[in-house]
Amino acid sequence: MITLKGAEVSAKIKEQVQAELEGWRGPVPKLAIIRVGEKADDISYERGAIKKMESFGLQACSYVYPENISHEEFKKEFQKINQSLDVAGILLLCPLPRQVREKEIKEMIDPAKDLDGISPVNIAKVFAGDDSGFAPCTAEAVVEILKNNNVPIEGKRVAIVGRSMLVGKPLSMLMLKENATVTVCHTRTRNLEEVCQEAEILVAAAGRAKLLDQRFVAPGAVVVDVGIHVGSDGKLCGDVDFGQIQEKASMATPVPGGVGAVTTAVLAKHLLKAAKQ
């Protein structure tokens, strides 16, 4: 089985971004990362994103607010960043605390700065197959991994386990745009094992550690694992039992070292696209 390494795909995206940046005469595009509270996952994602933007020759800056900020106060602060001419793109770390009405904030975000595709305008564009907007970075990262490793998507049977607005649903639309035949699975799917076994490309985005083992994988299938978990041994693992599928899959992404690295590379690509627009 071939391991599809995220770092290699990220390096290719970096080359494209840097080549485009050479012809760029404006100020260095700046990403605003907006975080409310001190969740360890958010802080770790934020650090990774800042490091990635800087390594690509872009800028990133964090805006951090207390967990107990009121809806009105957050809205005011958010609007300042949203309207700032300095900021080319925004990454809002979600979920927001309960008192902040997330839907309202997502509807406020300037679609031209919405790098992770959370505004209704960008969601609609993804569903319409219009690539002038922004798809959620993780969903797009899955397609980038397949394309950069020359995995044909057209005409393939794709199963996606997970139907969230962040990964499963937008990914199903991106795969349809690539002319795949897509099945989206969720907790009410009957015979998940059988459905997955029919897939030539299997994407795991269920948020359940090691949910999928070799029984779910067709011989020769390509497996992309979006999940990230800290296992009971303190080590990171995915939604796929990577050790178990080696004899079945033809290619698979590892965790860590797979989709995560590509997600922030796509974020960088989106930042440059936003600045150019």
Ligand code: NAP
């Ligand atoms: P989510 O919002 O919790 O959605 C999980 C989806 O999986 C739901 O649609 C759920 O079905 C489905 N599901 C859960 N258990 C299942 C089961 N046993 N069988 C079939 N379907 C099942 O999660 P998410 O935000 O999409 O994230 C998914 C995973 O990706 C998480 O581990 C997250 O940490 C990771 N992630 C990684 C990146 C990255 O850059 N690598 C970025 C974002 C997220 P129902 O709809 O029926 O509940």
